[in-house]
Amino acid sequence: MNIAQVDYDGLIPNNVALGQDVRVKRALEKWHPGYLNWWNDMGPEGFQESLVYLRTAISVDPKGWAKFDYVRMPEYRWGVLLAPQMEGRKVNFGMHKGEDAWQEVPGEYRAMLRRLVVIQGDTEPASVEQQRFLGKTAPSLYDMRNLFQVNVEEGRLLWAMVYLLQKYFGTDGREEAEALLQRRSGDPDTPRMLGAFNEKTPDWLSFFMFTYFTDRDGKMQLEALAQSGFDPLSRTCRFMLTEEAHHMFVGETGVTRVVQRTCEAMKEAGITDPNEIEKVRKLGVIDLPTIQKKANLHFSLTLDLFGNEISTNAANAFHAGLKGRYREDRLKDDHQLESGTYPVLRLIDGKIQNEDSPALSALNMRLRDDYVVDANAGVGRWNKVIEGFGIPFEIKLPHVAFHRHIGEFSSIKADVNGHLMSDADWAKRQSEFLPSDGDKDFIESLMKPQMEPAKFASWIAPPKVGIDNKAGDFEYVKLA
Ligand SMILES: [Fe+2]
Numbered sequence: 001m002n003i004a005q006v007d008y009d010g011l012i013p014n015n016v017a018l019g020q021d022v023r024v025k026r027a028l029e030k031w032h033p034g035y036l037n038w039w040n041d042m043g044p045e046g047f048q049e050s051l052v053y054l055r056t057a058i059s060v061d062p063k064g065w066a067k068f069d070y071v072r073m074p075e076y077r078w079g080v081l082l083a084p085q086m087e088g089r090k091v092n093f094g095m096h097k098g099e100d101a102w103q104e105v106p107g108e109y110r111a112m113l114r115r116l117v118v119i120q121g122d123t124e125p126a127s128v129e130q131q132r133f134l135g136k137t138a139p140s141l142y143d144m145r146n147l148f149q150v151n152v153e154e155g156r157l158l159w160a161m162v163y164l165l166q167k168y169f170g171t172d173g174r175e176e177a178e179a180l181l182q183r184r185s186g187d188p189d190t191p192r193m194l195g196a197f198n199e200k201t202p203d204w205l206s207f208f209m210f211t212y213f214t215d216r217d218g219k220m221q222l223e224a225l226a227q228s229g230f231d232p233l234s235r236t237c238r239f240m241l242t243e244e245a246h247h248m249f250v251g252e253t254g255v256t257r258v259v260q261r262t263c264e265a266m267k268e269a270g271i272t273d274p275n276e277i278e279k280v281r282k283l284g285v286i287d288l289p290t291i292q293k294k295a296n297l298h299f300s301l302t303l304d305l306f307g308n309e310i311s312t313n314a315a316n317a318f319h320a321g322l323k324g325r326y327r328e329d330r331l332k333d334d335h336q337l338e339s340g341t342y343p344v345l346r347l348i349d350g351k352i353q354n355e356d357s358p359a360l361s362a363l364n365m366r367l368r369d370d371y372v373v374d375a376n377a378g379v380g381r382w383n384k385v386i387e388g389f390g391i392p393f394e395i396k397l398p399h400v401a402f403h404r405h406i407g408e409f410s411s412i413k414a415d416v417n418g419h420l421m422s423d424a425d426w427a428k429r430q431s432e433f434l435p436s437d438g439d440k441d442f443i444e445s446l447m448k449p450q451m452e453p454a455k456f457a458s459w460i461a462p463p464k465v466g467i468d469n470k471a472g473d474f475e476y477v478k479l480a
């Protein structure tokens with residue numbers, strides 16, 4: 001069997017020879033109806049019968065792995081896809097460095113590994129739940145299609161994690177797979193596991209910011225898990241990363257197009273001052289300061305996903321060889337970190353300053369630093385657009401101490417430059433940094449659907465190229 005090719009004969013497309021693995025095949029077939037119920041209840045509302053021009057993976061070859069076709073979302077072929085096994089792969093870090101990578105779960109790490117899989121798995125359905133009403137206000141059929149592509153793929157990423165649970169974790173794995181379908185984003189009694197995945201995604205600018213900032217946390221976590229000494233997890237995550245790339249593309253180009261449209265409208269109207277908010281808003285576009293506030297919100301919520309700066313769990317997972325650093329295999333050091341240090345930004349004597357901490361305990365901090373660098377690259381591209389119009393405005397990521405609910409800075413208030421503020425000051429000034437009710441109402445007033453091919457809402461520019469190189473008037477979604 002060619003591992004790069006996906007077997008589409010059975011109910012569950014896969015490249016893991018599921019046909020010969022009766023126990024796991026049955027377990028997944030049993031889980032499948034519950035998944036479909038969840039999708040029908042919590043997936044995109046109002047569009048389950050529409051034909052959507054979606055890509056489906058037909059191979060795990062990074063070049064040319066997808067085919068495009070019209071699909072009704074509930075009939076999307078969700079499946080189990082792992083990147084090909086690398087011959088002679090070793091554990092590349094931690095105390096087991098140099099041993100053969102594990103093909104079965106090492107008994108002593110079972111609980112730790114299961115938790116890593118469940119936490120990752122829980123984010124996948126959560127984002128679908130958060131985005132379920134957005135189809136109704138899509139600014140174009142092109143954007144609607146991208147939303148649904150992201151949604152079906154988040155569903156696929158859930159399948160990826162559920163396969164690991166069912167195949168490698170026995171009865172507990174089965175129970176965890178069920179629980180992944182029971183929790184609900186934002187539910188007070190049975191919320192999703194991580195904070196950012198219980199927030200609302202109320203409008204399309206939030207959606208683009210979420211896919212830019214929060215899906216990028218997904219990328220960082222998957223990169224770290226792709227290094228795992230537990231080979232099936234590594235292979236799963238390596239393929240997931242090819243799908244994740246598109247989600248961040250949707251976010252980055254989405255924000256770019258919003259910025260582009262705002263700048264165009266300002267130029268047409270002869271407005272040069274980005275702070276003339278009311279005048280800009282009258283043009284039916286989103287003013288740059290409000291875009292900045294949305295970025296502040298989504299960036300800060302996403303930083304919380306990296307957990308405490310100093311973390312024993314992260315140290316243990318690394319030491320055990322289960323979760324590496326970002327692109328561990330390209331780093332040049334001993335990959336064990338028993339002695340090194342890493343600078344951690346901390347609150348010391350009421351001041352925010354760096355402190356050298358044992359490298360092993362500082363792994364969350366390090367992954368977060370790598371994330372900030374990665375996130376900054378796209379922000380630079382947004383600013384290029386603004387610069388091209390000669391408008392004096394620069395979008396900036398806020399300081400990492402700003403608006404935090406987890407870790408070192410959760411106990412203080414800081415402005416976007418990292419200056420400490422009193423609670424009273426914060427209460428007075430927070431709407432300078434985060435979207436106010438007025439900002440939210442304004443954005444909501446723009447969220448009118450545009451469902452004619454080739455047309456776009458007032459506040460967003462068309463994309464430079466179509467999906468699958470389709471022409472501008474292509475009907476990406478055939479509404480039912
Ligand atoms: Fe995801």
Ligand SMILES: [Fe+2]
Binds near residue numbers: 154215218244247
């Ligand atoms: Fe994603």
